[in-house]
């Protein structure tokens with residue numbers, strides 16, 4: 001039996017460099033997944049560790065709604081094993097419309113909805129639909145994955161650095177200049193990595209800015225400014241903050257908005273792969289074609305089960321209450337622990353994250369040298385406190401500001417307690 005490794009060129013890297021396109025050569029793997037692998041290796045070596053790096057849910061801590069898994073099994077048994085329609089099954093597209101009507105008070109027909117295997121395919125499709133090489137993409141930093149998609153589509157990337165005092169959310173004022181030349185603008189709330197939300201009045205101001213910019217462009221004949229509104233965490237909100245949809249606040253913005261959503265986070269169902277985009281029907285037609293070519297449909301049994309879940313307000317409410325409480329319990333534990341230790345952080349408002357600032361610059365790092373970068377602080381926290389966090393650099397913020405993301409999707413409250421004790425001891429040295 002031939003072992004194909006033996007047939008590889010003697011210098012496989014040089015071979016790959018010649019074989020791949022320039023774009024593929026420059027493509028980066030996820031930095032967060034790289035950090036996760038390092039953390040798992042330490043844990044396997046028996047080190048006490050609290051892994052706050054993963055943006056995923058541990059199914060033991062956070063199972064999906066029982067009716068969703070039962071629905072998937074039943075749909076599989078019922079023989080839903082063939083290709084779904086490229087735009088998603090009619091029942092699910094209708095369920096999304098109903099859910100949005102009840103939740104946000106906006107009315108859309110199923111022609112606005114394109115279903116895919118999670119949020120990522122519709123996000124990438126949005127970039128592909130509206131950005132040509134050299135077009136300007138505007139996004140805020142820190143934020144999730146825009147840099148990767150920007151590189152893939154060869155866009156000119158313009159970043160707007162947000163401020164901790166504004167919950168790491170942009171203001172219309174900060175966006176006004178950058179949006180003038182842009183083709184695509186993206187915004188996510190509740191936000192990964194910050195765990196913060198944009199206030200409805202701020203969101204309305206941004207929506208009005210997008211409308212005004214597009215009215216100006218209609219006069220000049222310039223192509224429209226499109227807005228990708230990523231709300232995959234919208235059901236996971238805590239406290240007084242309420243999630244709002246830009247089209248409910250300013251309906252005139254609807255032609256320019258691509259809403260991105262999924263069951264991944266709202267129902268702890270990251271592995272089931274059901275997401276969707278909501279966008280104007282003539283644009284949705286093109287997205288359907290693209291999703292079809294990639295074959296990035298959501299599996300049919302999952303679509304059938306998701307449609308039933310989104311129609312069932314009682315099941316969603318019962319699940320959501322327990323899920324939010326469990327997430328909030330963990331985030332509050334961190335919030336209180338960090339407050340007690342006098343560590344700067346933002347009170348979590350939504351999603352599964354907490355923004356924390358470890359200002360350990362100048363203190364001796366693991367190599368005995370003064371720490372000057374977020375990376376050196378990250379390594380120190382991992383080595384000395386067994387606390388694994390992700391620096392904001394993984395979210396396209398270039399500066400070493402000392403800000404990190406903590407994620408509670410894969411940890412128990414006991415693990416968090418233990419981590420805070422270790423952190424206190426490490427900081428005391």
Ligand SMILES: Cc1ncc(COP(=O)(O)O)c(C=O)c1O
Nearest residue numbers: 055118119120192232262264275
């Ligand atoms: C802000 C944000 N949008 C979208 C996604 C992608 O979701 P999905 O797993 O459905 O592709 C993630 C995943 O971490 C995310 O954090």
